[in-house]
Amino acid sequence: MYSVKQADKTNSAGKRNTETEERTRDRVLQGVLSHGPVSAAALGEHLNLTPAAVRRHLDVLEADALIEVTLLKKHGAGAGRPARRYVVAPQGHARLGNDYLHIARNALKILQEKVGDAALASFAQERADDMERRYRPIVEAAGTDIAARAEALAEAMTKDGFVASANSMAPPRRQKLPEHLLASIQLCQAHCPVRDLAEDFQVFCDKETEIIADLLGVDVRRLSTMAGGAHVCTTHVPLLRSVETSE
Structure with a gap:
């Protein structure tokens, strides 16, 4: 039984x-x-x-x-x-x-409407400045090689929840490309903590791209963003030179 x-x-x-x-x-x-x-x-x-x-x-x-x-x-x-x-x-x-409170989006909209775009840009810049302050020592410790700096930046961003990776890109065989595309890295972010906000306020993506360029010491190009509908945020990083450091 x-x-x-x-x-x-x-x-x-x-x-x-x-x-x-x-x-x-x-x-x-x-x-x-x-x-x-x-x-x-x-x-x-x-x-x-x-x-x-x-x-x-x-x-x-x-x-x-x-x-x-x-x-x-x-x-x-x-x-x-x-x-x-x-x-x-x-x-x-x-x-x-990344399911933040809707109050965050509403607060930024009010800030933009009542104070203006400059205030919104200043808010996004403060976030970017904080990222740079925390990442700068980590990236600098990697030396002057851009690939090493990109790898160090990816690891630091991953600890902040971006799930980032630095992937070397090789041009297809027998395909002639401009010199600046022959050696490059794609810095990919599989998760964005501010994705929902960036959909309405592109300035977050713009400031983040500027910080990546400043930290790596080269001109970078944002190829895609999750806020723009892509599955990952992808930044093209050219590998043309080592970063010059000031004495």
């Missing part, structure tokens, strides 16, 4: 299994954030999960609108079918921690 004690054990085991599944699903979501755009196979390797397990969690996260599929064309792949890659959806970013 099925006892109450057996029922309790069954319920307890079911609860533990559910909690384990939820923790693993959160790991998968974090993995997509850190490595996206990423394939299911590559994500499984990163997280040490079986293909069946990672796809099961990806299906649930996609059904919950926390992640979405983007189609990427591989370099040199010709006219073949684009590869399916997973990225975090806007709702997923909110779950991961």
